[in-house]
Amino acid sequence: xxxxxxxxxxxxxxxxxxxxxxxxxxxxxxxxxxxxxxxxxxxxxxxxxxxxxxxxxxxxxxxxxxxxxxxxxxxxxxxxxxxxxxxxxxxxxxxxxxxxxxxxxxxxxxxxxxxxxxxxxxxxxxxxxxxxxxxxxxxxxxxxxxxxxxxxxxxxxxxxxxxxxxxxxxxxxxxxxxxxxxxxxxxxxxxxxx
Amino acid sequence: xxxxxxxxxxxxxxxxxxxxxxxxxxxxxxxxxxxxxxxxxxxxxxxxxxxxxxxxxxxxxxxxxxxxxxxxxxxxxxxxxxxxxxxxxxxxxxxxxxxxxxxxxxxxxxxxxxxxxxxxxxxxxxxxxxxxxxxxxxxxxxxxxxxxxxxxxxxxxxxxxxxxxxxxxxxxxxxxxxxxxxxxxxxxxxxxxxxxxxxxxxxxxxxxxxxxxxxxxxxxxxxxxxxxxxxxxxxxxxxxxxxxxxxxxxxxxxxxxxxxxxxxxxxxxxxxxxxxxxxxxxxxxxxxxxxxxxxxxxxxxxxxxxxxxxxxxxxxxxxxxxxxxxxxxxxxxxxxxxxxxxxxxxxxxxxxxxxxxxxxxxxxxxxxxxxxxxxxxxxxxxxxxxxxxxxxxxxxxxxxxxxxxxxxxxxxxxxxxxxxxxxxxxxxxxxxxxxxxxxxxxxxxxxxxxxxxxxxxxxxxxxxxxxxxxxxxxxxxxxxxxxxxxxxxxxxxxxxxxxxxxxxxxxxxxxxxxxxxxxxxxxxxxxxxxxxxxxxxxxxxxxxxxxxxxxxxxxxxxxxxxx
Numbered sequence: 228x229x230x231x232x233x234x235x236x237x238x239x240x241x242x243x244x245x246x247x248x249x250x251x252x253x254x255x256x257x258x259x260x261x262x263x264x265x266x267x268x269x270x271x272x273x274x275x276x277x278x279x280x281x282x283x284x285x286x287x288x289x290x291x292x293x294x295x296x297x298x299x300x301x302x303x304x305x306x307x308x309x310x311x312x313x314x315x316x317x318x319x320x321x322x323x324x325x326x327x328x329x330x331x332x333x334x335x336x337x338x339x340x341x342x343x344x345x346x347x348x349x350x351x352x353x354x355x356x357x358x359x360x361x362x363x364x365x366x367x368x369x370x371x372x373x374x375x376x377x378x379x380x381x382x383x384x385x386x387x388x389x390x391x392x393x394x395x396x397x398x399x400x401x402x403x404x405x406x407x408x409x410x411x412x413x414x415x416x417x418x419x420x421x
Numbered sequence: 422x423x424x425x426x427x428x429x430x431x432x433x434x435x436x437x438x439x440x441x442x443x444x445x446x447x448x449x450x451x452x453x454x455x456x457x458x459x460x461x462x463x464x465x466x467x468x469x470x471x472x473x474x475x476x477x478x479x480x481x482x483x484x485x486x487x488x489x490x491x492x493x494x495x496x497x498x499x500x501x502x503x504x505x506x507x508x509x510x511x512x513x514x515x516x517x518x519x520x521x522x523x524x525x526x527x528x529x530x531x532x533x534x535x536x537x538x539x540x541x542x543x544x545x546x547x548x549x550x551x552x553x554x555x556x557x558x559x560x561x562x563x564x565x566x567x568x569x570x571x572x573x574x575x576x577x578x579x580x581x582x583x584x585x586x587x588x589x590x591x592x593x594x595x596x597x598x599x600x601x602x603x604x605x606x607x608x609x610x611x612x613x614x615x616x617x618x619x620x621x622x623x624x625x626x627x628x629x630x631x632x633x634x635x636x637x638x639x640x641x642x643x644x645x646x647x648x649x650x651x652x653x654x655x656x657x658x659x660x661x662x663x664x665x666x667x668x669x670x671x672x673x674x675x676x677x678x679x680x681x682x683x684x685x686x687x688x689x690x691x692x693x694x695x696x697x698x699x700x701x702x703x704x705x706x707x708x709x710x711x712x713x714x715x716x717x718x719x720x721x722x723x724x725x726x727x728x729x730x731x732x733x734x735x736x737x738x739x740x741x742x743x744x745x746x747x748x749x750x751x752x753x754x755x756x757x758x759x760x761x762x763x764x765x766x767x768x769x770x771x772x773x774x775x776x777x778x779x780x781x782x783x784x785x786x787x788x789x790x791x792x793x794x795x796x797x798x799x800x801x802x803x804x805x806x807x808x809x810x811x812x813x814x815x816x817x818x819x820x821x822x823x824x825x826x827x828x829x830x831x832x833x834x835x836x837x838x839x840x841x842x843x844x845x846x847x848x849x850x851x852x853x854x855x856x857x858x859x860x861x862x863x864x865x866x867x868x869x870x871x872x873x874x875x876x877x878x879x880x881x882x883x884x885x886x887x888x889x890x891x892x893x894x895x896x897x898x899x900x901x902x903x904x905x906x907x908x909x910x911x912x913x914x915x916x917x918x919x920x921x922x923x924x925x926x927x928x929x930x931x932x933x934x935x936x937x938x939x940x941x942x943x944x945x946x947x948x949x950x951x952x953x954x955x956x957x958x959x960x961x962x963x964x965x966x967x968x969x970x971x972x973x974x975x976x977x978x979x980x981x982x983x984x
Binding site: 228229230231232233234236237244245249250251252254255287289290293298307308310311312314315317318319342343344379380381382398399400401402403404405407408409412413414420421 | 514515553555556565567568569592597604605606607608609610611612613614617669673674805807808809810843844845846847849850851852853854859860861864866867873890892893895896897898899900901902903904905906930931949950951952953
């Protein structure tokens with residue numbers, strides 16, 4: 228389907244919010260999802276798969292161990308923790324991360340960090356692996372940023388099924404209507420017609 | 422914060438107002454439009470760049486139903502405005518966002534509208550939220566006719582006479598918008614796409630342009646209907662009548678989350694306004710010409726306020742106080758040295774918040790040369806708040822220095838967490854609920870920033886290792902991320918945060934609405950409750966054909982025909 232960067236960002240943010248992702252990490256994850264889609268990575272599918280599997284602990288847990296440039300993510304997802312992992316690497320130097328799910332999301336956060344003045348390189352694991360290294364250097368993912376720019380200008384195409392799955396999760400933040408909310412929640416009463 | 426330079430984009434040493442004073446909700450809720458408001462800056466740009474507007478297609482029947490296209494030529498490229506109008510059954514008429522049908526619907530396009538575009542948009546634009554648009558479209562909107570005025574004006578014109586201008590001015594519009602969408606919604610082009618065009622680099626520029634074009638649309642529509650009904654004897658709406666009309670808007674809580682969720686952008690809006698005020702207050706001596714201009718604007722503003730009457734008792738009481746105070750401003754002799762600073766300081770001690778903020782807008786209006794360059798910075802929404810070695814102990818100190826207002830609120834008292842903000846399942850309308858008597862608090866929007874940062878401070882106070890890095894702390898306890906970001910944002914962007922409890926029982930959300938609407942440039946602020954307001958946009962603004970008039974920019978607090 229044809230969509231827009233901010234539209235994807237918003238449904239991903241809401242889906243994470245509705246699933247109980249920690250405040251702030253939901254915004255990070257929503258933005259990173261849109262960035263990956265714009266860069267032609269399956270941000271929505273990865274998010275939808277994670278939400279299918281996630282217990283609240285998957286999304287809310289912090290890392291269990293940080294020591295001497297090594298982090299044990301304990302199965303946490305980079306969708307929520309990726310921003311903080313990249314920031315730590317930018318401050319302390321290269322870090323090796325074990326047991327991290329959805330590491331592809333680190334690409335978005337590394338590209339964002341480069342815009343803030345610290346280029347970082349993410350060495351993604353082989354397909355089945357979950358060990359990642361983030362180290363200083365690289366070109367800030369300039370090629371991917373160019374794709375993102377093109378998508379923002381021209382609009383982008385998302386996989387219908389993945390979009391619909393994340394959209395369905397995004398509905399979890401909506402509050403069912405009651406008579407009281409209809410009457411007084413918006414302050415307009417039933418009508419404000421002219 | 423005397424002597425601080427708070428505006429990000431200047432090396433001036435200015436005596437800016439302290440954010441502790443400015444960012445209180447009661448004061449924000451007393452803001453008036455200024456010459457930095459977005460409608461004003463758009464009109465100035467269109468005039469300066471000599472934009473050309475032409476209706477290039479029109480397929481209206483005798484009742485004005487059908488579609489029309491306007492082409493706008495700018496130095497930065499061509500834009501198109503496509504409008505659809507159709508018959509609306511009375512039972513379908515509601516100005517709430519939850520409506521599903523409207524009298525008219527609109528899209529603003531980047532580039533020329535082809536026949537294929539129009540055919541595509543005809544299927545989707547009238548359906549609004551239920552339709553899909555493309556990245557070529559930048560803004561989507563809809564409007565309903567004023568039941569009080571639209572048919573009356575058509576009837577008058579068809580009979581060859583002008584409508585009563587006092588009646589026009591009192592209502593203020595022929596059509597009222599109920600939503601204006603941009604930035605990617607429903608597949609629209611993202612803001613960065615729009616901002617490639619220099620015309621749209623200011624905040625909400627594309628949205629403000631669409632509303633300006635809707636204003637013109639309503640004039641052409643009534644003239645068309647009158648001609649169809651009255652034939653040769655029909656009159657066209659006079660320019661005096663048209664100038665008395667803007668576009669109505671009714672707006673609710675959707676305005677409020679925006680200014681909380683975009684703290685850096687909000688900072689730049691406030692900082693631009695405060696910088697302009699500080700510059701004017703820094704003027705050492707006022708020339709006779711400036712004093713004459715100030716007096717003229719004050720007189721006009723007083724007449725505008727005299728015409729501003731609302732049913733809301735709180736707002737009407739404030740207007741009455743303001744009316745009584747304006748003669749005191751006129752009567753006060755200006756000091757020879759630093760006259761405007763002296764006037765402002767006097768107002769802080771003697772006058773209501775409404776009058777103080779009226780003076781702020783008046784002073785900025787008096788000195789275009791000290792204000793107008795600031796508009797360029799008001800669209801900035803980026804800015805990093807990197808941790809860069811920040812320790813837990815230092816973060817705690819920063820919160821105590823910059824978020825002290827939140828630490829003073831007893832959030833363990835139920836009344837201080839009375840409300841929760843949420844999106845309703847009904848068309849995602851933003852609403853405010855009572856945490857203790859309504860369902861849904863577990864799905865609340867995270868807008869209670871004072872609470873979150875206060876809780877963060879309590880957590881930090883219990884930590885043994887003040888030397889630990891915040892980045893590591895956030896990896897272990899990620900649920901503090903939003904609070905950390907907000908605290909650091911407030912340090913670097915001191916006008917970014919409303920310094921009041923946005924979820925407490927004392928909250929009047931209407932203050933947040935008025936603040937944002939003042940930056941749009943809306944007038945006739947007319948609260949219908951503490952969460953809902955009517956406003957008028959572009960009332961008194963120049964018409965499309967008048968943009969080149971020398972006085973085209975002179976419509977701050979316009980005085981309309983005697984009502």
